[in-house]
Amino acid sequence: MSHSCRFCSTPLETVVADLGATPWSNSFLEPTEEAIAREKAFPLKVMVCSECLLVQTTETVPADEIFNADYHYLSSFSTSWLDHARRYAEAMAERFALDGRSQVVEVASNDGYLLQYFAAKRIPVLGVEPAANAARIAEGRNVPTHVAFFGRDTANALVARGVRADLTAANNVLAHVPDIADFVSGFAILLKPDGVATFEFPHLLRLIEGIQFDTIYHEHYSYLSLAAVERIFAACGLKVFDVEELPTHGGSLRVYAQPVTGTRPATETLAEVRAEEESAGLTQMPTYAAFGKRIASVCDGFRAFLADARSENKRVAAYGAAAKGNTFLNVCGLTASDIDFIVDRNDLKQGKLSPGSHIPIYDPARIEAVKPDYVVILPWNLTDEIVAAHAYIRSWGGRFVVAIPQVRVI
Secondary structure: OOEEOOOOOOEEOEEEEEEEEEOOOOOOEOOOHHHHHHOOOEEEEEEEOOOOOOEEEOOOOOHHHHOOOOOOOOHHHOHHHHHHHHHHHHHHHHHOOOOOOOOEEEEOOOOOOOHHHHHOOOOOEEEEOOOHHHHHHHHHOOOOEEOOOOOHHHHHHHHHOOOOEEEEEEEOOHHHOOOHHHHHHHHHHHEEEEEEEEEEEEEHHHHHHOOOHHHOOOOOOEEEOHHHHHHHHHHOOEEEEEEEEEOHHHOEEEEEEEEOOOOOOOOHHHHHHHHHHHHOOOOOHHHHHHHHHHHHHHHHHHHHHHHHHHHOOOOEEEEOOOHHHHHHHHHOOOOOOOOOOEEOOOOOOOOOEOOOOOOEEEOOHHHHHHOOOEEEEOOHHHHHHHHHHOHHHHHHOOEEEEOOOOOEEO
16 A cells, blocks of 8 residues: 655655554553453554655544543653653743743643643743643643644634734644644744744654654654754744754654744754754665664564563563553563553553553552562653652562663663
């Protein structure tokens, strides 16, 4: 079956990774035979466009089926992510001289995790969030929230209400939109002429370097390089003027953009990241074609670790029922016979089964009750936070394990 680029319609020819058929990574199951029988799997294949360099899934699962009124991901469950959000609010307020006359809009504002810090500074805020359950939590934090998917129509509706933004934030959402042109064009509409839009997203360069195939899942329609983002933004009325490299999510970019008529000069950092991507081969198709071959070795290494643990009668549990963890478990073909259980702080996931692998999910207190020998950290980007919070597992000789890019016992 032939596929065309979701952004520029160029025929796609280069496969980056083919991960087979998997369920949606946040579609947790009730622990019943009926729920397991109803579970669906969808092809998970990623290709790259030779024209605009957008790396993208080939199947478009309807966004309103994933990010619905009962979406399970809530940002505030990660303390390190809250710290990141607070630092962002402080830095942006200072850099762009935001005050009580300014307007900050966050798209995909989730449970108000970020805007609460601007609101605390008495800077007017508005969240735009499609998941009604997350929006309700945000409203309880004094973060007014407009429940909608963002794009040209939503931006025009907000402008008609008198909302124009000095600053917009869009963290880890650019990859989640099927129509990236409509989404980005909305920011060009919503910004004031001298406004700034910031976007954070996992950097494709780090995904390739670190064999981070577990960050590929149906909710992530796109995998983004600076090169692709600059091409897409330019076509949608935005101009990138600065970029920061961040440690979040295994290595992310924070891109700063302005309307194409904006006058902020491009920074040296922008030129440096462009050059880094060029030297890493991100403008060359063979770089992408080679990636898929490295995935099998990661899975083989982890399955060998599990086989050794079983042969020594060791119990293995996992921490964090994260989307990336679910991709990892499914691509490696693991089940509850390989990993006894998963723990997660999010009570919406507790009592459910992980999609595809059907491993039961419990409150973190189960670690201390069961005392497993190994605890595999599935959201490896939060390793330091998780290890620090659960150092007590050393008391019975328990060890933490990270599986990507290769098995590491901590």
